[in-house]
Amino acid sequence: MNWNAVIPELVLALGILLVFVLDLFSDKKHYRLLSVISALVPIASLISLLFVQYPARTLFDLFEVNALNLLGKAILYILTSLAIFSMHDYYEKKGSVYTELSYLPLLSTLGLSILISSANLVLVFVSLELASIGMYVMVSLLRDDYLSKEAGYKYLMIGSVGTSMLALGSVFYYASTGSLFLKEYRDENSLFLLSMFLLLSALALKASAVPYHFWTPDAYEGAPTPITGYLSSVPKVALYFLLVELLGYFYHLKQWLILVAILSILSMFYANFVAYTQRSVKRLMAYSTIAHAGYFLLGLSLADPQLQKALLFYVSLYAFASLGTFTIMSVLEKRSGFSHHILDYRGLYKDHPILASLFALFLFAFIGIPPMALFVGKLTLFMGLVNNMLLPLAIALVLASILSAGYYLRVVVSLFLQEGERRFPPAKVSGGEALTLLLCSLLMVLLGIFPNLLYDLIKL
Amino acid sequence: MENLLNIAIFLPLLGAILVGIVRNEKFSKVVSLSISSVVFLIILYLFLNFDWSAQGFQYVTKLNWIPSLGISYHVGVDGMAISLLLMTSLVFVSAFLWSLKIEDRPNLYFALFLALETACLGVFSALDLFLFYLFWEGMLIPMYFIIGLWGHDRKVYAANKFFVYTFFGSVFLLLGLASIVVYGYIMTGTISFDYTFHMAFSYPMFLQIAGFLLFGLGFAVKIPMWPVHTWLPDAHVEAPTAGSMVLAAVLLKMGTYGFVRYSLPLFPDASKYFIPLIFFLSVVAIIYTAMMAIAQTHIKRLIAYSSISHMGVVTLGTFAMDLNALNGAIYMMIAHGLSSAALFMSAGFIYDRVHSYHMDDLGGLARYVPKLAVFFMISGLAGIGFPGLAGFVAEFLVFLGTYKNFPVWAFIAGVGIVLSAAYFLYMYKRVMFEEETLSEYRLEKWKQLKDLELHHMLSFILIIASAFIMGLYPYPFVKIIEHTSRYVLGG
Numbered sequence: 001m002n003w004n005a006v007i008p009e010l011v012l013a014l015g016i017l018l019v020f021v022l023d024l025f026s027d028k029k030h031y032r033l034l035s036v037i038s039a040l041v042p043i044a045s046l047i048s049l050l051f052v053q054y055p056a057r058t059l060f061d062l063f064e065v066n067a068l069n070l071l072g073k074a075i076l077y078i079l080t081s082l083a084i085f086s087m088h089d090y091y092e093k094k095g096s097v098y099t100e101l102s103y104l105p106l107l108s109t110l111g112l113s114i115l116i117s118s119a120n121l122v123l124v125f126v127s128l129e130l131a132s133i134g135m136y137v138m139v140s141l142l143r144d145d146y147l148s149k150e151a152g153y154k155y156l157m158i159g160s161v162g163t164s165m166l167a168l169g170s171v172f173y174y175a176s177t178g179s180l181f182l183k184e185y186r187d188e189n190s191l192f193l194l195s196m197f198l199l200l201s202a203l204a205l206k207a208s209a210v211p212y213h214f215w216t217p218d219a220y221e222g223a224p225t226p227i228t229g230y231l232s233s234v235p236k237v238a239l240y241f242l243l244v245e246l247l248g249y250f251y252h253l254k255q256w257l258i259l260v261a262i263l264s265i266l267s268m269f270y271a272n273f274v275a276y277t278q279r280s281v282k283r284l285m286a287y288s289t290i291a292h293a294g295y296f297l298l299g300l301s302l303a304d305p306q307l308q309k310a311l312l313f314y315v316s317l318y319a320f321a322s323l324g325t326f327t328i329m330s331v332l333e334k335r336s337g338f339s340h341h342i343l344d345y346r347g348l349y350k351d352h353p354i355l356a357s358l359f360a361l362f363l364f365a366f367i368g369i370p371p372m373a374l375f376v377g378k379l380t381l382f383m384g385l386v387n388n389m390l391l392p393l394a395i396a397l398v399l400a401s402i403l404s405a406g407y408y409l410r411v412v413v414s415l416f417l418q419e420g421e422r423r424f425p426p427a428k429v430s431g432g433e434a435l436t437l438l439l440c441s442l443l444m445v446l447l448g449i450f451p452n453l454l455y456d457l458i459k460l
Numbered sequence: 461m462e463n464l465l466n467i468a469i470f471l472p473l474l475g476a477i478l479v480g481i482v483r484n485e486k487f488s489k490v491v492s493l494s495i496s497s498v499v500f501l502i503i504l505y506l507f508l509n510f511d512w513s514a515q516g517f518q519y520v521t522k523l524n525w526i527p528s529l530g531i532s533y534h535v536g537v538d539g540m541a542i543s544l545l546l547m548t549s550l551v552f553v554s555a556f557l558w559s560l561k562i563e564d565r566p567n568l569y570f571a572l573f574l575a576l577e578t579a580c581l582g583v584f585s586a587l588d589l590f591l592f593y594l595f596w597e598g599m600l601i602p603m604y605f606i607i608g609l610w611g612h613d614r615k616v617y618a619a620n621k622f623f624v625y626t627f628f629g630s631v632f633l634l635l636g637l638a639s640i641v642v643y644g645y646i647m648t649g650t651i652s653f654d655y656t657f658h659m660a661f662s663y664p665m666f667l668q669i670a671g672f673l674l675f676g677l678g679f680a681v682k683i684p685m686w687p688v689h690t691w692l693p694d695a696h697v698e699a700p701t702a703g704s705m706v707l708a709a710v711l712l713k714m715g716t717y718g719f720v721r722y723s724l725p726l727f728p729d730a731s732k733y734f735i736p737l738i739f740f741l742s743v744v745a746i747i748y749t750a751m752m753a754i755a756q757t758h759i760k761r762l763i764a765y766s767s768i769s770h771m772g773v774v775t776l777g778t779f780a781m782d783l784n785a786l787n788g789a790i791y792m793m794i795a796h797g798l799s800s801a802a803l804f805m806s807a808g809f810i811y812d813r814v815h816s817y818h819m820d821d822l823g824g825l826a827r828y829v830p831k832l833a834v835f836f837m838i839s840g841l842a843g844i845g846f847p848g849l850a851g852f853v854a855e856f857l858v859f860l861g862t863y864k865n866f867p868v869w870a871f872i873a874g875v876g877i878v879l880s881a882a883y884f885l886y887m888y889k890r891v892m893f894e895e896e897t898l899s900e901y902r903l904e905k906w907k908q909l910k911d912l913e914l915h916h917m918l919s920f921i922l923i924i925a926s927a928f929i930m931g932l933y934p935y936p937f938v939k940i941i942e943h944t945s946r947y948v949l950g951g
């Protein structure tokens with residue numbers, strides 16, 4: 001047993017136990033301290049990554065470590081830590097302190113961290129469930145809030161469908177290949193095809209691609225806002241690192257490209273149209289996530305290293321932008337009476353110039369305007385598509401991006417160019433939130449100007 | 461010397477950051493004005509030291525930037541670029557001078573303008589396609605907020621329209637850039653965004669046509685060419701004075717600059733192929749928008765339409781495939797930059813004093829604000845191409861060149877020039893003269909009007925003196941512009 005390969009996960013697991021035990025023996029008033037401790041756990045895991053010798057396989061070859069998934073883990077840990085740092089103040093202000101919250105995100109991250117190292121469908125299943133169950137609980141944590149309960153229920157229900165698809169897909173995989181290990185099988189029989197379809201569907205559901213997106217707007221809207229930030233960043237990164245891995249085993253199937261193309265085109269256009277009808281900015285961002293799922297899936301259309309590099313670069317930065325956006329929203333939501341209706345965002349610039357500017361920065365990043373880093377993500381993805389002669393997909397990407405500019409701009413307009421009708425008490429930004437916002441926005445600009453700092457790290 | 465160009469490009473951005481941090485009104489004004497003046501002086505120095513006998517780009521800097529994608533930080537100038545840089549920096553100095561008395565959120569205002577200046581200077585000096593696009597898009601956000609925050613009644617509508625149109629155009633530009641980069645990659649195996657790398661290629665016809673159309677759509681929206689021009693009148697009408705100045709003088713030139721810098725040399729065959737289309741669009745622009753201008757009662761809208769019409773002359777000259785015409789077109793970019801800035805200053809001044817842009821609310825102003833009357837008249841004459849001012853040389857060269865190869869088109873376009881005299885003189889008459897129609901109330905009000913102040917005068921003098929210099933002694937400017945035209949036309 002090669003313990004070295006699982007050090008980061010072990011650190012994470014021990015950290016969870018530590019926080020859990022501390023939680024058992026302390027009162028609610030120590031919640032802030034517990035949060036800080038749990039936010040430091042992923043940092044410890046991040047440091048422990050330095051001691052992992054790769055490439056390596058362990059746990060009866062179920063668990064695989066290589067340069068790529070280590071990078072994925074590093075990004076996961078940073079995101080998780082930031083997400084936890086920015087959470088505690090929200091719950092204290094909302095008066096609903098659940099000390100479980102300090103380790104639940106860690107639990108999910110542990111699942112996701114194992115997920116991207118899985119070399120076997122059983123481990124994929126178990127780790128994805130570990131991650132999901134934590135997320136179901138987190139979404140429905142505001143027990144007194146109807147929306148939160150509804151969101152949790154819906155997420156659980158639809159998530160279970162995903163689980164069953166994953167299980168069924170694994171079964172067919174086993175039936176056609178005689179093994180649950182992810183390897184390159186050249187079979188093209190119908191069982192193998194079916195397993196590909198089901199596995200991809202299950203993961204597309206988690207990635208909120210159309211037509212499996214139905215849980216997304218409700219879960220995003222109903223979940224406590226910092227949790228939405230977590231949902232929209234950490235699991236996405238893990239999923240796409242896994243999908244890139246999976247692509248290596250399925251790309252030779254003719255149907256793969258068609259399936260991926262259909263999913264991505266549907267997601268891009270459906271979400272970008274529906275986003276225009278949204279009144280709630282939080283919901284609008286949910287549709288933006290769905291649209292982005294479409295863009296990301298384009299990167300999986302072929303097994304081309306350039307495309308996949310572009311995809312991973314894009315999704316990692318997207319996660320930071322998304323976490324930043326939802327952190328701003330949760331800061332705003334701490335003010336009493338604030339809803340996420342677009343009217344409440346009007347004139348934010350007057351009261352909170354810095355928050356509004358950062359919000360605008362992230363929104364412009366989502367549109368893909370340089371010098372924000374997401375522009376480089378879109379550009380490299382686009383170049384990869386053109387390079388592989390997938391011109392229709394490249395054009396779809398461009399059209400969808402143009403289409404999306406309008407609804408992001410509508411938010412920018414309300415922030416800066418319109419007068420607010422309702423007044424809210426000023427929002428206080430806690431230290432954790434400030435840290436998250438600072439780091440996310442800095443990364444957005446810094447990696448926009450020097451993208452190769454991250455881009456060259458992605459080694460396929 | 462090489463570093464001077466880089467300093468000139470990034471100094472304003474540094475200023476923007478400073479202004480943003482310090483947040484002191486007086487400091488913002490002093491810093492913006494001094495930084496823009498320093499930038500102007502640096503560029504003037506580079507302009508005077510430009511070696512027009514040597515070929516190729518000068519003051520070149522090339523640094524590795526994103527090697528894995530073949531992107532480098534590559535800037536440098538040729539004759540056209542340095543002239544446009546000079547005009548740009550001059551217009552910014554006057555825009556800052558003009559805005560000295562601004563009271564509404566001055567810090568943000570000056571920071572945005574400084575950021576905008578970096579983007580504008582960058583566009584004209586970038587020699588890397590990625591860098592070019594970065595600067596090209598970089599101007600979008602500052603301008604969006606300038607229109608949206610300091611504009612007039614329908615500012616949000618205008619800002620959004622501006623954003624969506626230009627974003628739409630630039631995405632096609634991006635498609636074009638990407639397609640030639642990918643072609644270069646497929647052909648040579650190296651991925652490169654470098655302009656000089658692509659200059660060495662001769663693309664097959666299908667790619668030339670695709671590239672020309674994609675680049676062209678991006679540029680056409682920015683110029684703006686008919687029929688994608690409708691964002692411009694709205695943006696101008698709603699923008700604050702300095703915003704309109706920069707928009708008309710600099711941002712529109714990015715499009716025409718793009719045609720000369722990218723479309724003609726990279727896609728020479730496609731450019732020839734599309735001459736009839738471009739000519740048709742240009743002539744429609746010249747005549748149709750000049751007629752639209754005559755119909756306006758809103759002075760800013762009128763000037764906006766006149767800009768579209770003049771840009772038609774630029775595109776006409778660009779694609780006439782003649783050295784004189786191309787020289788004239790580039791000359792026109794600079795001349796129009798000066799005259800339109802001056803015209804928007806006049807309109808802005810009138811609005812500041814009278815709070816209306818509508819001709820019906822004006823009239824008889826010449827007696828009460830005589831200094832403005834003089835400058836306004838000169839600006840207008842510069843705009844319509846009066847001999848002795850820069851616009852005349854430009855129009856003369858364009859028509860001379862176009863007439864040689866395409867006499868019929870030149871003749872039709874010439875009609876538009878007559879119209880331009882009509883709309884300007886008509887507007888001038890209604891705004892400045894017609895004293896007899898003034899009501900008692902207005903007469904009383906006009907008597908209180910304060911004429912141009914010192915900072916207004918300085919702004920005007922800077923620009924109008926340049927227009928005179930370029931009109932009376934065009935030789936060195938034509939010479940330096942020819943530096944570009946020769947290689948663009950393959951001579």
